[in-house]
Amino acid sequence: MNSYGKLFRVTTFGESHGKALGVIVDGCPAGLKLDEAAVQTELARRKPGQSKITTQRKEEDQVEFLSGVFEGVTTGTPIGMVIFNTDQRSKDYSHIKDVFRPSHADYTFQEKYGVRDYRGGGRSSARETAARVAAGAIAKQFLKQLGINVHAYVSQVGAMKLSTPYQQLDLSTIDDTIVRCPDPAMAEQMIELIDQTRKNRDTIGGVVSAVIEGVPVGLGEPVFDKLHAELGKAMLSINAVKGFEYGSGFEGVEMLGSEHNDQFYSEDDQVKTKTNYSGGIQGGISNGEDIYFRVAFKPVATIMKDQQSIDAEGNEALVQGKGRHDPCVVPRAVPIVEAMAALVIADFYLRNQGSSLEKLI
Amino acid sequence: MNSYGKLFRVTTFGESHGKALGVIVDGCPAGLKLDEAAVQTELARRKPGQSKITTQRKEEDQVEFLSGVFEGVTTGTPIGMVIFNTDQRSKDYSHIKDVFRPSHADYTFQEKYGVRDYRGGGRSSARETAARVAAGAIAKQFLKQLGINVHAYVSQVGAMKLSTPYQQLDLSTIDDTIVRCPDPAMAEQMIELIDQTRKNRDTIGGVVSAVIEGVPVGLGEPVFDKLHAELGKAMLSINAVKGFEYGSGFEGVEMLGSEHNDQFYSEDDQVKTKTNYSGGIQGGISNGEDIYFRVAFKPVATIMKDQQSIDAEGNEALVQGKGRHDPCVVPRAVPIVEAMAALVIADFYLRNQGSSLEKLI
């Protein structure tokens, strides 16, 4: 439904053009000094209108804290946050009221629910992810106290692919370019490609890569709730995502076991692996190495070209190419990927406190 | 933990070399004529020793039904099934008692729990999936009553990739070859590659593709529990899986929106799409088209070569290349992928009965 997580649990609500979006963060441990400005900063990284390669819609995405924080510190009670919608120009959407936009959720919502809020996609709009980013920003602050850091960046736009391993990138520069790719030369080309696509009134897909540093050994469950299975679900739950791979991923398929196995060694009393095709996870449980993965985003379905479709009665209908939208979703998806990753890790951190009696006594 | 599903819910237990494996299927609707032989048939598709390209271990994997079925019909109460382990040759594993095998779960289990059943990987062994296959076989029988069918097949071994779209394959021939690839010529080559890899005392990865036909419109939840997000989690929870993509997947990244959008049309009062890059799911909800996806499996970590590693004290130790294992996991993974897919669909089928008031009154 609209909740994610077992012990660090978020529940979001709100439609694209309704009164407000919001989220409840339930289970955040008490005693965390909450940096509200940092939450706002994450929202700014996701908000529309932030650069020439994103949609030109304007939403301030100003978050209001309603509960769960007292004198600047979390109290262990649910943290309620709300973002009132300001740019509700509903008239923009009258042209899609009665028609199913291709590769959107119009048809499936209509069939599932019998009614739908057609304005801007309603609940199926990626606007919902603003609520996730706010929640994830809190998870990130929690993880920071535990020495865990989450980074995401754009590693591919269309066929333009950054093949440099993340270890050779300067992840502190991710936000230096508007496309959020930490390789400046590649970033420039990506920006150019997105801009050209926009001018062609079209859209294009991309890939967001992520790295999580500092995860202690032992997070994740051995069978159904493997750490990477939850990360995969979390990523696949983001709008427009079509694929997820971690560690060696789909490329690992072509490798031999003798190449792919990560050799253990011991250094300074710490167990490490010489390679990390495992992506920091073995048997569904973190092994202390960096966790890394890739997330595939399809081209945005809203394009500035007229498209043939049908209406709710099955009659042919034209979807007009107008409105404001992103030519490529990945630059704004970076904080969303980080947010969801942070939520997954925070949840397992709490769930896995009692895996052995020794830790409890 | 060790359960999957909300309303159609399975819980598995058992270690590779313990007394037994088992599974409880909770929430299977009453009144289903249960074909116990068909459950056994699915287990036979997964069991070791079934062909020259699988491990030569022998396990009969005979399932016993303990509850939930009365006079051949499900009663709505939990269906308990147990598979007693027969091939427990524990001595085989004494050589790994004190050493961490590369890219296995030995190290992470040891750190997480402080103890581990080292015999054959214990709980982290893919032997656990026998329990899933038994449960999935029941889900498949349930889905069949609803006109839903799940097929999986091997579409890649190492670099040898079947690029024929599934629509052009005869899915009824999947089990005709021991590698479970429905293209006979490709199957032969795959078998040869696996056999060669085995002779080299090595292992190799592969991809399993799946198709689900007959899913009605409306399954899945719009936000976190998107249908493909749950499918992704379910697949990523299978041992050795490194990636998941559905519909256009990672390749879709390189497409333009104008190419990728699936055009709606109406035929015989049914809404259809001309292409199906969406993979049968839009906004996380099934749209009535075929659902299809791909699952990447890494090369099996157990190889027949000696490997350098460390023991629990951090001392260098040799992992000897002996034992019996699969040179490539995908032929036996086919029924596991089908089982997990069936469990996901069955669960959503039950969860989504009440999405609109109209359906309830």
Next chain:
Amino acid sequence: MNSYGKLFRVTTFGESHGKALGVIVDGCPAGLKLDEAAVQTELARRKPGQSKITTQRKEEDQVEFLSGVFEGVTTGTPIGMVIFNTDQRSKDYSHIKDVFRPSHADYTFQEKYGVRDYRGGGRSSARETAARVAAGAIAKQFLKQLGINVHAYVSQVGAMKLSTPYQQLDLSTIDDTIVRCPDPAMAEQMIELIDQTRKNRDTIGGVVSAVIEGVPVGLGEPVFDKLHAELGKAMLSINAVKGFEYGSGFEGVEMLGSEHNDQFYSEDDQVKTKTNYSGGIQGGISNGEDIYFRVAFKPVATIMKDQQSIDAEGNEALVQGKGRHDPCVVPRAVPIVEAMAALVIADFYLRNQGSSLEKLI
């Protein structure tokens, strides 16, 4: 945590003296014409200051709908509601900042979380139940469409106990008296008792009885999630509740099986029972008879007398008898009991759609 329900699921947030209270109702079926005024009416039944026998605090408890409703109809997406706090006179509470009030949650919150919002009890305040009442009001509207009605009334205040069976009461008159007892003579005595208690600067306990009519046969799960077990949990989760009994309850203990068994008979093709000691539930599953139960509330812990206690350092400290509070909680608890009962029934209604294959095909 702060959520209740599996498929009809509510999550509340907010502190007594924070910015706002709120609730998300997730899983309410689409297509329900939502009567927002009726939600407000339920809140008015719960709100402080409504009569001379309730606390004289003033809170308007005006609910705002933020999402999930479009053109007056539910859309199947989460319904977000918020109630901004207006009467935040925090200064009133400075006297309890450093002291643990007897039989309140001050001490347990402090120990569990290390911090607490001491203003008016913070999250442990019964003010949280306003959010439940708003959510329950929606559940009630959903149930009404299914022919199910929930009634609660005050059946005991202190030792003053209404022993008339509910069948002989006119449940439509519950709200006719400020104490919400449908026996006018008894109501008058109860009001007098509460008023006297208030004048004595003390508080007193009471019992709320409830009746649910029109529940179809088959709701509830046979083992852990028995219908009455969930009702019990829901009631015991209400502030100040100390006990729950349904059907014959604690009195049934003294009966013989031959007296207590409810004889089945058939009338107009309907199965009925001659007596209803079962309280409408057999084996954890509704049997079509009225469901009824009783809920015990302790005397409110806040009294207008000075009390001895300790502070966080363990030093003796005086809790001053001031502030505004209820002399008896049951009149305002009536809508809360109804709300929680409605949430339980709505949830089971959705969960139990697929208990047999016959219902699904």
Next chain:
Amino acid sequence: MNSYGKLFRVTTFGESHGKALGVIVDGCPAGLKLDEAAVQTELARRKPGQSKITTQRKEEDQVEFLSGVFEGVTTGTPIGMVIFNTDQRSKDYSHIKDVFRPSHADYTFQEKYGVRDYRGGGRSSARETAARVAAGAIAKQFLKQLGINVHAYVSQVGAMKLSTPYQQLDLSTIDDTIVRCPDPAMAEQMIELIDQTRKNRDTIGGVVSAVIEGVPVGLGEPVFDKLHAELGKAMLSINAVKGFEYGSGFEGVEMLGSEHNDQFYSEDDQVKTKTNYSGGIQGGISNGEDIYFRVAFKPVATIMKDQQSIDAEGNEALVQGKGRHDPCVVPRAVPIVEAMAALVIADFYLRNQGSSLEKLI
């Protein structure tokens, strides 16, 4: 459904006259030395035929451990246990195949599922609680390591009520009498009453009281998952239970706030309360005092007298008074109450590890 608990989670299966009962304990921390004999001892306390005041059916209830324990120690993986049914005399039950026994679950099961295993009540039989007792026995061993002990005893049979407070009873003598009442004189009278009832071919109700010592401060969640709400649900999920009260319970209703409030004081740097009407729980969270509660059991529905009823077609039918059953359920319910209480506390113990950041860093 058939699972209980969030992190310490049990799932049971099995029918009264099926092949076997069983249970999976998922989430028990690794490293617990498991005393299998102690599990068997708990089962012996529950098993039929143990004394003249219980049913004379014979079931050995021999538990087999199938997984999750290695070299005598829990491994953190699910513990599978199975109890094969030996006394399956199904013929005994042919007389109830087509008739609905009064105050049993025959009718509700038939309506809910369309089919039912009528032999001995099938899944609705209290025989299912054997699985709970086995699981609870493991929870008790876990709690013992944490200094937590659970005791239950019979405090009422029919109108015969033990009013001595538990503090004045010697709880180590509970099992000294077959009725499990720690007051020898009262025990004798209870035994006499049960025996007389049995001779009258009738049954009678009773109350089980429970005390939990050593629970640390801070277990429980403030809102829906209050500690006593979960205890209440767990108790109400036991067959034949009609009511639950904790601390002052229903009697507390008649008290004044000034009497009922538990005064805090400090002793040896420990916070204590002078009285304990709160029953060890304040605001839903344990406060370190003893937790105590009472559970009401109705008279067993199976009696040795003929009763009028109807069959599935609505025709009048006679339920014959034969078979073997308990004249009073409470002596055998004592270990069940203890088991469920232990499961609740174990689950909260694991869930509440991360309530404050301070505990995590």
